Amino acid sequence: MLKKIINLLNLEETTLASQYWQLRKPFMKKCTQCPHAVAEYGDPFSEALLLLKKPIIEQAMEETLLPTYSFSRWYFNKGELPLHSDRPSCEISVTINICGDKEWKIWMKRKESKAKAMALSILPGEGILYQGMKYDHWRKPYRGRECMQIFLHYVRANGPFNSHFRDKRQSFGVPHGK
Numbered sequence: 001m002l003k004k005i006i007n008l009l010n011l012e013e014t015t016l017a018s019q020y021w022q023l024r025k026p027f028m029k030k031c032t033q034c035p036h037a038v039a040e041y042g043d044p045f046s047e048a049l050l051l052l053k054k055p056i057i058e059q060a061m062e063e064t065l066l067p068t069y070s071f072s073r074w075y076f077n078k079g080e081l082p083l084h085s086d087r088p089s090c091e092i093s094v095t096i097n098i099c100g101d102k103e104w105k106i107w108m109k110r111k112e113s114k115a116k117a118m119a120l121s122i123l124p125g126e127g128i129l130y131q132g133m134k135y136d137h138w139r140k141p142y143r144g145r146e147c148m149q150i151f152l153h154y155v156r157a158n159g160p161f162n163s164h165f166r167d168k169r170q171s172f173g174v175p176h177g178k
């Protein structure tokens with residue numbers, strides 16, 4: 001499953017998210033996964049989106065899901081996403097474009113398949129639904145000034161990873177492992 005979701009956030013939600021993350025940006029931690037980026041795990045704003053948008057993601061997947069966690073990242077000039085695949089808490093994921101000043105493709109390649117890698121790009125408010133355990137994914141260095149993306153992660157309610165509900169935390173909106 002690899003699909004674009006148009007209007008995942010409406011214009012007002014996209015603007016709100018963009019303004020919120022502009023205010024948070026100076027206080028965010030250096031990203032441990034991506035160079036030239038700052039990131040936040042489980043921020044309450046993005047966790048609220050994780051819960052709010054669950055029905056749309058379920059409709060796209062035609063399956064009941066359980067939310068695990070959200071991740072929010074500002075990428076800056078030369079920022080990139082190294083090639084990787086995801087852990088079980090990210091069985092079903094959506095990356096949402098919040099704002100950016102240059103088009104930026106995410107590359108996806110189905111693991112253990114001879115199919116070519118696919119490049120997808122989205123506008124602010126749009127999302128890409130993907131299964132990050134099954135697809136290697138990456139982004140090449142960003143040529144714009146800055147770009148903000150929010151990731152929402154879920155597991156199938158009846159799937160093999162449903163014990164990862166809430167990423168095994170006590171509540172939403174708290175750090176990993178809490």
Ligand SMILES: [Fe+2]
Nearest residue numbers: 085086132137
């Ligand atoms: Fe990933």
